Amino acid sequence: MYTLTYESTATNTVKGAEMEELLEKARTNNSRDSITGCLIYYKGSFVQLLEGDKSKIEVLYAKIQKDERHKNVTLFSEDEISTRMFPNWGMAYYPINENHATKYEYEQFKRNLIMLSDLVKPTSATAKQFWKKIKNLISDPPL
Numbered sequence: 771m772y773t774l775t776y777e778s779t780a781t782n783t784v785k786g787a788e789m790e791e792l793l794e795k796a797r798t799n800n801s802r803d804s805i806t807g808c809l810i811y812y813k814g815s816f817v818q819l820l821e822g823d824k825s826k827i828e829v830l831y832a833k834i835q836k837d838e839r840h841k842n843v844t845l846f847s848e849d850e851i852s853t854r855m856f857p858n859w860g861m862a863y864y865p866i867n868e869n870h871a872t873k874y875e876y877e878q879f880k881r882n883l884i885m886l887s888d889l890v891k892p893t894s895a896t897a898k899q900f901w902k903k904i905k906n907l908i909s910d911p912p913l
Contacts, residue, residue, distance in 0.1 A: 772824035773855070774831060774848040775900040778816045778840040792839075805830060806856045810883070810904055816840060817907060819900040821854045846903065847896040855890055855897045880908045 784792075789811065800806065805822035818834075820827050835843045887901040 771821060771851045771854065772827050772848070773819065773821040773851045773894055773896045774827060774845060775817070775819040775896050775903070776831070776834070776843055776845045777818075777903060778834075778843040780811070780814045780816065780840050781838065783814065784811060784839070799830075803830070806854050806859050808856055808859065808900070810907070812907055813910065815907060817900065817903050819855070819897065821851060821856065824850075847899040849894040849896040851894045851896075853893050855893050883908055 793809075796809075800822075803822065803826045805820055805826060807818060807820040809816065809818045820830060831845070834840075883904055887904065890897075890901075892898040892901060
């Protein structure tokens with residue numbers, strides 16, 4: 771098995787309905803291809819970890835690189851793995867609406883991600899880099 775993690779910048783603000791549509795399609799395709807992972811969208815940035823068969827992940831990543839909804843797609847880690855970090859998640863997603871989030875909601879969002887990172891034990895250097903990137907991203911409040 772194989773894993774990679776990348777970051778990118780949204781070309782436009784992603785609205786809730788658009789994100790739900792994207793996630794529904796991703797979950798269907800990922801289920802078909804036995805791909806699991808986690809997507810974080812915050813302050814116009816995406817950070818995503820994908821895991822599964824290497825050839826299927828490479829095909830998916832090539833599509834992601836061409837997707838016009840984001841730019842500056844940068845792979846920052848990849849590994850061969852023996853176990854998945856997100857074995858039961860077709861695509862986990864953690865949203866926050868930065869335009870309408872209160873300080874309390876932001877703090878709750880941040881605590882939830884930190885708690886998740888503490889509960890999910892990274893199984894590879896790529897997984898460690900993913901969580902390091904997430905913690906760095908959420909250290910900057912939306913307001």
